Amino acid sequence: MFRSFCIVLVLLLFSACVKDKPVAITPDPAPQSQLKKVYVINEGGFGYGNSSISLFDPGTNSVVEDLFKTQNNANLGDVTQSLNYVNGTFYAVVNNSGRIMVCDAQFKKTGQINGLLSPRYFLPITNQKAYVSDFKANAISVIDLGSNTKTKSINCSGWTEGMVLIYNKVFVCNLRRNYVYVINTLNDQINDSVLVGPNASGLVIDKRDKIWVLSSGDAVNSVGARLTRIDPLTNIIEKSFDFSVGESPDHICLNKTKDSLFYLNKGICLMGIGDAALPSATFIPGNARNYYGLGINPNDYSIYASDALDYSQKSNIYIFDMKGNQKQVFKAGINANGFYFE
Amino acid sequence: MAYGFGFFVQATLYALLFKGQLCYAQNTSSLQAVEVITKKYSLSQIGKKTEEIDSTTKDKFKYGSLSDLLSLNSGIFIKNYGPGSLSSTSFRGGNASQTAILWNGFNLQNAMLGQTDLALISSVLFESVQLEYGGSSSLWGSGAVAGTIHLNNKSTFGQGYFSTTNLGAGSFGLMNASTQFQISKQKFISSTKLYTSSSKNNFLYRDTLDKVQSLKHQRNANYDLSGLMQEFKFLINSKQILAINAWLNSNHRTLPNNEQALGGKSYQEDQALRLSANWTYLQSHYKSVVRAGLFKDVINYTDSLSGIFSKSRSQTLMLENENYFSWFKNQQVNIGISGNSSTANSNNYSSTKSLSKVSILAGNKFSFFNEKLISYVSARLEYFSVGSLPLTGNTSLEYKVCKGLSVSANVAKVYRQPTLNELYWLPGGNLNLKAEQGYTYEANAAYQWQKKSIAFSASTAAYSRLISNWILWVPGENANPTPLNLQQVWSRGLESHWKLAYKKEKWQMRVGLMSNYVLSTIQKSNLENDNTLNKQVIYTPRYNFNGNASLAFKNLELAYFHQYMGYRFTSSDNTAWLSPYQYSSLRFNDKVIQKKYLVVLFAACNNLFNSNYTVMAGRPMPLRNFEIGLTIQTKK
Numbered sequence: 001m002f003r004s005f006c007i008v009l010v011l012l013l014f015s016a017c018v019k020d021k022p023v024a025i026t027p028d029p030a031p032q033s034q035l036k037k038v039y040v041i042n043e044g045g046f047g048y049g050n051s052s053i054s055l056f057d058p059g060t061n062s063v064v065e066d067l068f069k070t071q072n073n074a075n076l077g078d079v080t081q082s083l084n085y086v087n088g089t090f091y092a093v094v095n096n097s098g099r100i101m102v103c104d105a106q107f108k109k110t111g112q113i114n115g116l117l118s119p120r121y122f123l124p125i126t127n128q129k130a131y132v133s134d135f136k137a138n139a140i141s142v143i144d145l146g147s148n149t150k151t152k153s154i155n156c157s158g159w160t161e162g163m164v165l166i167y168n169k170v171f172v173c174n175l176r177r178n179y180v181y182v183i184n185t186l187n188d189q190i191n192d193s194v195l196v197g198p199n200a201s202g203l204v205i206d207k208r209d210k211i212w213v214l215s216s217g218d219a220v221n222s223v224g225a226r227l228t229r230i231d232p233l234t235n236i237i238e239k240s241f242d243f244s245v246g247e248s249p250d251h252i253c254l255n256k257t258k259d260s261l262f263y264l265n266k267g268i269c270l271m272g273i274g275d276a277a278l279p280s281a282t283f284i285p286g287n288a289r290n291y292y293g294l295g296i297n298p299n300d301y302s303i304y305a306s307d308a309l310d311y312s313q314k315s316n317i318y319i320f321d322m323k324g325n326q327k328q329v330f331k332a333g334i335n336a337n338g339f340y341f342e
Numbered sequence: 343m344a345y346g347f348g349f350f351v352q353a354t355l356y357a358l359l360f361k362g363q364l365c366y367a368q369n370t371s372s373l374q375a376v377e378v379i380t381k382k383y384s385l386s387q388i389g390k391k392t393e394e395i396d397s398t399t400k401d402k403f404k405y406g407s408l409s410d411l412l413s414l415n416s417g418i419f420i421k422n423y424g425p426g427s428l429s430s431t432s433f434r435g436g437n438a439s440q441t442a443i444l445w446n447g448f449n450l451q452n453a454m455l456g457q458t459d460l461a462l463i464s465s466v467l468f469e470s471v472q473l474e475y476g477g478s479s480s481l482w483g484s485g486a487v488a489g490t491i492h493l494n495n496k497s498t499f500g501q502g503y504f505s506t507t508n509l510g511a512g513s514f515g516l517m518n519a520s521t522q523f524q525i526s527k528q529k530f531i532s533s534t535k536l537y538t539s540s541s542k543n544n545f546l547y548r549d550t551l552d553k554v555q556s557l558k559h560q561r562n563a564n565y566d567l568s569g570l571m572q573e574f575k576f577l578i579n580s581k582q583i584l585a586i587n588a589w590l591n592s593n594h595r596t597l598p599n600n601e602q603a604l605g606g607k608s609y610q611e612d613q614a615l616r617l618s619a620n621w622t623y624l625q626s627h628y629k630s631v632v633r634a635g636l637f638k639d640v641i642n643y644t645d646s647l648s649g650i651f652s653k654s655r656s657q658t659l660m661l662e663n664e665n666y667f668s669w670f671k672n673q674q675v676n677i678g679i680s681g682n683s684s685t686a687n688s689n690n691y692s693s694t695k696s697l698s699k700v701s702i703l704a705g706n707k708f709s710f711f712n713e714k715l716i717s718y719v720s721a722r723l724e725y726f727s728v729g730s731l732p733l734t735g736n737t738s739l740e741y742k743v744c745k746g747l748s749v750s751a752n753v754a755k756v757y758r759q760p761t762l763n764e765l766y767w768l769p770g771g772n773l774n775l776k777a778e779q780g781y782t783y784e785a786n787a788a789y790q791w792q793k794k795s796i797a798f799s800a801s802t803a804a805y806s807r808l809i810s811n812w813i814l815w816v817p818g819e820n821a822n823p824t825p826l827n828l829q830q831v832w833s834r835g836l837e838s839h840w841k842l843a844y845k846k847e848k849w850q851m852r853v854g855l856m857s858n859y860v861l862s863t864i865q866k867s868n869l870e871n872d873n874t875l876n877k878q879v880i881y882t883p884r885y886n887f888n889g890n891a892s893l894a895f896k897n898l899e900l901a902y903f904h905q906y907m908g909y910r911f912t913s914s915d916n917t918a919w920l921s922p923y924q925y926s927s928l929r930f931n932d933k934v935i936q937k938k939y940l941v942v943l944f945a946a947c948n949n950l951f952n953s954n955y956t957v958m959a960g961r962p963m964p965l966r967n968f969e970i971g972l973t974i975q976t977k978k
Contacts, residue, residue, distance in 0.1 A: 074551065309871075
């Protein structure tokens with residue numbers, strides 16, 4: 001009895017039903033078409049250091065995973081928030097690493113902007129100057145694009161987020177205040193503010209040069225979300241549309257002709273800039289999907305929406321045509337939150 | 343009041359259930375009958391794999407946290423974010439919310455989070471640390487899905503005066519001290535434990551991504567833990583004991599960032615006040631326990647740069663009555679009723695929120711063939727303020743095949759109700775959440791053999807658990823994190839535990855080996871185009887081994903602990919993972935025993951082979967480091 005029991009135990013001790021070592025899958029080199037590419041910004045998990053950029057080719061439907069690592073054999077950093085392309089140079093804003101990775105058109109690293117606390121978005125002002133919003137700095141950082149260094153800060157208490165530039169003015173969202181702040185880019189000073197409601201993170205400029213700000217509301221204090229139209233010449237609110245309490249719209253963007261607003265709110269919503277009211281139904285219902293990022297491809301009017309699933313696996317990127325019909329789905333990195341369209 | 347309530351419950355339930363069939367002895371018994379009447383945890387352990395960490399092993403880890411103790415001495419995978427940082431459990435493929443951590447029978451899980459940070463629990467506080475593998479929801483309620491950790495204070499009347507002081511120091515500014523003073527009279531016990539532990543925690547690690555300067559110091563990781571535990575125990579008369587316990591715990595720590603993240607300035611304060619009272623009434627074949635507990639937790643998280651000043655307050659009040667009764671030839675019935683009310687407030691709640699529950703438990707232990715065959719059956723019905731749960735239950739069997747060999751099996755229905763954060767967090771909280779629930783099955787075999795100076799034991803366990811309505815936080819309708827019942831997870835595995843001890847004259851040798859094989863895969867998911875089906879749950883190693891060997895001569899002892907941890911997936915589609923690691927610790931102690939005092943000198947080398955490893959992604963762990971300690975015990 002004892003012997004047979006021990007034999008069974010030894011077998012159990014060394015039994016291995018599943019091979020432990022995972023198999024790393026190395027994708028084949030992706031074929032490239034002449035069509036303009038789509039860069040998917042993948043935040044990765046907060047604190048995991050696994051953010052990345054995926055390169056999607058709409059011509060071949062191929063995806064290059066983690067473009068930065070492929071080109072540089074290094075990690076991009078912790079939580080990449082946004083990506084811009086200015087004068088042949090990419091600027092990848094890596095939020096939780098407190099830096100901006102500067103890369104050439106092939107995504108080879110050429111530099112790095114340090115000295116930032118928690119950078120969020122990058123806005124080129126001139127060929128020499130850019131603004132960077134920041135979660136923690138209580139300021140907008142001014143960057144010299146020639147030397148890739150931070151030259152000064154524009155004090156702006158709170159969590160600065162999305163920015164747009166028009167008429168030598170930068171309108172900055174602030175998630176810790178109920179205002180959009182207005183910076184004069186000629187002297188880098190805040191000279192006005194506009195009350196838009198809590199948690200405004202995104203804003204766009206339509207074809208009539210009007211600014212649309214989307215505030216997501218404050219669920220804790222039962223303050224509803226609001227869409228506000230501002231005249232950037234006068235900094236005066238021209239219109240505002242209130243959402244029901246409990247709704248928390250986000251990720252506002254425009255189509256190529258800048259006459260239709262898109263945002264996420266239980267799916268993808270569409271509203272013409274001349275509409276008298278908020279849409280009563282979603283343009284593309286969310287159903288079981290939980291959209292986390294949204295972008296409109298200006299090259300073909302297609303709508304890109306990311307589903308981050310459970311925050312810890314590769315995201316699904318859904319592509320819809322301008323009528324809202326799903327065209328395609330592909331996989332990008334973890335927590336895809338936005339897109340940069342060539 | 344409590345006395346009357348206990349008798350009311352006893353009288354009512356027994357009258358209803360047994361209609362006078364009870365046959366307990368009429369003559370007055372003394373409190374020695376404790377051994378006759380089963381405790382709840384020994385009922386719940388029937389048919390299951392259980393382990394008690396022996397006092398010799400526990401002594402070697404008394405300078406550390408519960409996380410340090412369990413990591414090397416149990417089959418539980420401890421998700422350790424670094425020394426002093428968050429440590430939570432993964433028990434048989436479950437998550438931290440699916441492990442019940444019980445202090446003298448009360449669940450320590452934070453009502454808001456549904457989990458407990460083991461780094462905040464000093465291992466020196468408990469006389470007994472027991473691990474109960476497998477689900478026991480019918481006995482311990484919500485959360486006891488994958489396993490239960492029992493932390494118990496044990497004291498005996500009439501032992502005189504006793505005091506012990508531990509002083510320790512270690513690498514990276516580690517300092518710790520604890521003291522216990524106990525007065526144990528014939529009818530009264532007072533036990534006071536004070537402890538403190540702090541560290542700069544600026545340990546060295548290797549950053550493999552930094553090709554230029556890989557050797558780095560950890561930043562922003564200092565911690566300062568202190569607390570007090572007080573126990574009073576009164577022998578009221580030969581049938582009644584009253585125990586009152588208080589535990590005050592306070593921890594302040596700065597929170598280190600991920601390796602690739604910019605250094606942060608955030609810190610967290612955790613404060614806990616836990617009060618409990620336990621009244622036991624005993625007769626020779628009957629025992630009743632009325633218990634009450636009040637737990638308060640405060641968590642203050644501050645990140646001044648981010649403008650986050652989060653304050654969370656929660657309070658849980660527990661009332662419980664358990665009754666055990668021996669009837670007809672070693673049959674024992676237990677009946678209990680419990681009420682629990684939690685309230686909490688946070689910056690992310692719209693107002694103070696509460697969650698209450700009432701449960702009724704009934705069970706019976708059957709013994710046959712001179713206790714060769716033991717069975718335990720129990721059922722629990724629970725109502726809570728945001729919904730009721732179906733009947734849960736447990737059936738266990740244990741059979742002694744022959745001398746030294748026993749086999750056992752257990753089937754149980756288990757559940758975990760949503761936490762306050764899952765229900766009320768704004769934005770994202772989901773009031774429509776259902777409880778996670780499912781069935782767990784296990785079979786065990788254990789063999790013990792002893793001859794003269796050799797003792798050998800071996801045990802093995804196989805288990806399977808299928809949990810539906812598994813709760814996951816996902817981007818909700820408005821891209822805000824929202825918990826949803828999304829998955830079905832099947833966990834199954836094999837475990838073995840070997841022990842060998844040899845003693846000859848002044849020499850003693852002990853060897854132990856533990857193996858754990860866990861497959862915990864996602865069987866169903868409600869997410870569209872989800873690539874997690876049949877994939878291993880993240881941070882659940884499929885293989886891990888713990889081994890230890892010790893050699894003692896007279897009062898000198900050298901002990902070696904070794905751990906192998908297999909691959910851990912960091913993405914739920916299993917496309918990213920952490921490599922296996924091996925960790926080892928060498929511990930030495932020397933005892934100087936005198937009639938009235940005992941002095942123990944202690945030294946340890948942790949991470950003996952200086953391996954560069956991480957338990958969690960981006961969270962570095964220290965390279966080789968050292969500890970020394972001194973214990974002085976006096977007895978009168």
